[in-house]
Amino acid sequence: NHDLMIRNEKLEIAGQLAASIAHEIRNPLTAIKGFMKLAEQGSLHIKDVYPILDAEINRIETIASELLLLGKPVSTEIKVMDLSKLLYDICTFMQSQANMKNVILHFNIPNKPLYCKCNGDQIKQVFMNIIKNAIEAVPSSGQITVNAKEIEGDAMFEIIDNGVGIPIDIQNKLGEPFYTTKEKGTGLGLMVCYNIIEQHNGNICFHSIEGEGTTFTVTIPLVKE
Numbered sequence: 342n343h344d345l346m347i348r349n350e351k352l353e354i355a356g357q358l359a360a361s362i363a364h365e366i367r368n369p370l371t372a373i374k375g376f377m378k379l380a381e382q383g384s385l386h387i388k389d390v391y392p393i394l395d396a397e398i399n400r401i402e403t404i405a406s407e408l409l410l411l412g413k414p415v416s417t418e419i420k421v422m423d424l425s426k427l428l429y430d431i432c433t434f435m436q437s438q439a440n441m442k443n444v445i446l447h448f449n450i451p452n453k454p455l456y457c458k459c460n461g462d463q464i465k466q467v468f469m470n471i472i473k474n475a476i477e478a479v480p481s482s483g484q485i486t487v488n489a490k491e492i493e494g495d496a497m498f499e500i501i502d503n504g505v506g507i508p509i510d511i512q513n514k515l516g517e518p519f520y521t522t523k524e525k526g527t528g529l530g531l532m533v534c535y536n537i538i539e540q541h542n543g544n545i546c547f548h549s550i551e552g553e554g555t556t557f558t559v560t561i562p563l564v565k566e
């Protein structure tokens with residue numbers, strides 16, 4: 342039975358995900374407990390422990406916030422939204438983050454609306470995660486371009502960077518929970534993006550050349566008039 346097979350596969354993935362989330366959260370918790378114990382015994386001063394606790398708690402907070410929007414079914418808060426406007430607002434907001442790194446964020450967003458049925462918070466998270474990755478991938482004085490257009494009944498978005506690129510041999514690992522190449526990465530951003538776009542009946546893919554840059558392409562069906 343095909344449906345049962347898919348169901349079992351989904352349960353297996355959910356189980357693996359739960360196990361890896363538990364693992365990721367347990368590491369900082371173990372550190373917090375250990376350092377609190379040392380402070381209690383007087384081996385460490387609480388004032389020296391404080392920054393460590395702060396960093397570990399922030400880590401748990403980041404993981405929790407990246408996962409927050411994942412569990413929510415798309416049907417909550419689904420509306421027809423103008424994604425031109427949504428993306429314009431996100432780019433304006435992300436531009437300040439890019440500028441802090443001396444990175445230029447260009448955006449070419451059409452003057453006409455792109456109406457899609459979606460959960461605005463989730464789509465916002467998708468664009469933010471992808472643009473954030475692009476900012477992290479480019480060197481200082483790098484360039485990021487965000488394009489939006491209409492193509493064959495879909496809204497299509499491209500996020501192009503001239504950053505480090507993704508080596509061929511790790512390209513199929515992207516989007517696996519907790520897969521990261523960054524020292525302070527969570528490896529949750531793309532998994533959340535893939536999940537949300539799938540729930541919107543859209544598509545997400547990327548093309549990358551190591552040392553040259555990466556283009557992420559997201560398509561979401563337009564509402565029929």
Ligand code: ADP
Pocket residue numbers: 470474475478502504505506507515516520521522523525526527528529530531532555
């Ligand atoms: P994180 O950003 O926390 O590492 P993500 O799921 O957002 O987790 O990304 C997973 C990995 O995909 C990153 O660690 C990085 O190796 C790779 N990646 C994603 N976007 C880009 C990009 N624009 N350029 C280069 N590498 C990227």
Ligand code: MG
Pocket residue numbers: 470473474530531
């Ligand atoms: Mg990321």
